[in-house]
Amino acid sequence: MGKHRDKxxxxxxxxxxxxxxxxxxxxxxxxxVGEARAEGSNEEVDKLKETxxxxxxxxxxxxxxxxxxxxxxAIADAExxxxxxxxxxxEHERQQNLFKKGQVxxxxxxxxxxxxxxxxxxxxxMEKKLPAEIKKRDESEAKIKxxxxxxxxxxxxxxDEKLTMNMMGDEYNNLQIKKExxxxxxxxxxxxxxKSKERILELEAKIGKCxxxxxxxxxxxxxxxxxxxxxxxxxxxxxxxxENSKLKPENAKGxxxxxxxxxxxxxxxxxxxxxxxxxxxxxxxxxxGEGKSDLPAPTxxxxxxxxxxxxxxxxxxxxxxxxxxxxxxxxxxxxKMDNIPADKRDQFLxxxxxxxxxxxxxxxxxxxxxxYMEQHQAKPKDKELQDKEER
Numbered sequence: 429m430g431k432h433r434d435k436x437x438x439x440x441x442x443x444x445x446x447x448x449x450x451x452x453x454x455x456x457x458x459x460x461v462g463e464a465r466a467e468g469s470n471e472e473v474d475k476l477k478e479t480x481x482x483x484x485x486x487x488x489x490x491x492x493x494x495x496x497x498x499x500x501x502a503i504a505d506a507e508x509x510x511x512x513x514x515x516x517x518x519e520h521e522r523q524q525n526l527f528k529k530g531q532v533x534x535x536x537x538x539x540x541x542x543x544x545x546x547x548x549x550x551x552x553x554m555e556k557k558l559p560a561e562i563k564k565r566d567e568s569e570a571k572i573k574x575x576x577x578x579x580x581x582x583x584x585x586x587x588d589e590k591l592t593m594n595m596m597g598d599e600y601n602n603l604q605i606k607k608e609x610x611x612x613x614x615x616x617x618x619x620x621x622x623k624s625k626e627r628i629l630e631l632e633a634k635i636g637k638c639x640x641x642x643x644x645x646x647x648x649x650x651x652x653x654x655x656x657x658x659x660x661x662x663x664x665x666x667x668x669x670x671e672n673s674k675l676k677p678e679n680a681k682g683x684x685x686x687x688x689x690x691x692x693x694x695x696x697x698x699x700x701x702x703x704x705x706x707x708x709x710x711x712x713x714x715x716x717g718e719g720k721s722d723l724p725a726p727t728x729x730x731x732x733x734x735x736x737x738x739x740x741x742x743x744x745x746x747x748x749x750x751x752x753x754x755x756x757x758x759x760x761x762x763x764k765m766d767n768i769p770a771d772k773r774d775q776f777l778x779x780x781x782x783x784x785x786x787x788x789x790x791x792x793x794x795x796x797x798x799x800y801m802e803q804h805q806a807k808p809k810d811k812e813l814q815d816k817e818e819r
Contacts, residue, residue: 436647440544443537476513476517477517479509479513480510483506487507533647536648543784547641547645547780548638550780551642558628558631565628575610575617579610644657651777654781655777659774
């Protein structure tokens with residue numbers, strides 16, 4: 429299956445190759461020429477529509493007359509001319525639509541050229557880093573598998589009592605050293621693998637958001653539109669997701685549990701966890717109470733019991749969601765908002781805007797400076813008032 433065609437990328441490459449070396453005024457002059465040609469094309473479209481209407485009326489009139497070779501030829505000629513006019517009209521309309529879309533992109537290109545170029549450069553820089561991280565992850569994964577296999581063999585040997593009893597001291601010690609070395613290798617490579625994987629997800633998410641940003645600006649939209657699109661739940665970005673959270677609960681046979689069965693399983697697991705931890709704590713209280721003065725004193729509300737209590741406190745709401753339906757509380761419709769609240773904005777996109785949108789970056793800095801000055805000017809007044817009251 430071929431790679432998905434990115435039409436906006438193709439449009440940008442085409443426009444950038446034609447107009448990147450031209451000044452803004454030169455591009456605007458070319459746009460004016462194109463619009464004048466479009467006006468002429470509109471006149472041609474009107475003529476074609478009139479021709480189509482005339483030919484359709486002629487064919488209808490000829491159909492009502494008695495059939496003869498001359499009438500049949502006239503109908504055939506009119507149908508051929510009608511088909512030709514319809515083909516020309518379709519092509520003209522297609523060209524007009526392409527021109528209109530191109531004009532929108534070209535005007536947006538003029539307006540946001542510098543920002544788009546910076547965002548694309550930032551994206552390209554991250555794309556260069558991605559292969560190295562993928563290689564690091566894959567190499568680490570291979571080392572983990574090798575170490576696991578070797579460690580499994582070492583542990584199997586060490587667990588064989590008869591075999592180890594017949595070993596020389598050096599041979600046994602070497603096995604222990606190898607075991608410790610492999611365990612250390614596993615720990616180190618697992619950490620490398622985890623960090624590389626997280627870095628890959630982070631880079632992929634940022635690359636996706638850079639694509640969202642420049643393409644939105646290239647279609648004549650604003651940074652608020654970018655933020656709104658980023659909040660769209662249907663838009664997918666690669667995120668740092670716990671692998672276990674991707675798995676849906678299943679029973680021993682691999683079948684998905686029903687909501688009611690899952691509720692029961694959750695309750696049983698919570699009860700088992702509480703009982704297990706209570707038994708462990710009782711064992712510690714009986715046999716390990718002496719000499720542990722540095723441990724925190726036990727509290728009447730054990731965290732696990734608090735979790736247990738909270739679980740059943742929310743059970744009614746969960747059961748209602750299962751049998752009645754999901755909570756009807758809906759997320760705000762950001763598509764109808766002129767401004768996205770600061771706490772809801774995507775922070776990476778916000779920082780990206782500060783970096784590439786010079787006016788916005790200056791405005792944010794000035795706001796911070798004004799707030800800082802306001803806070804520091806208020807402090808002496810408060811202190812002066814306090815001194816006055818003390819006197």
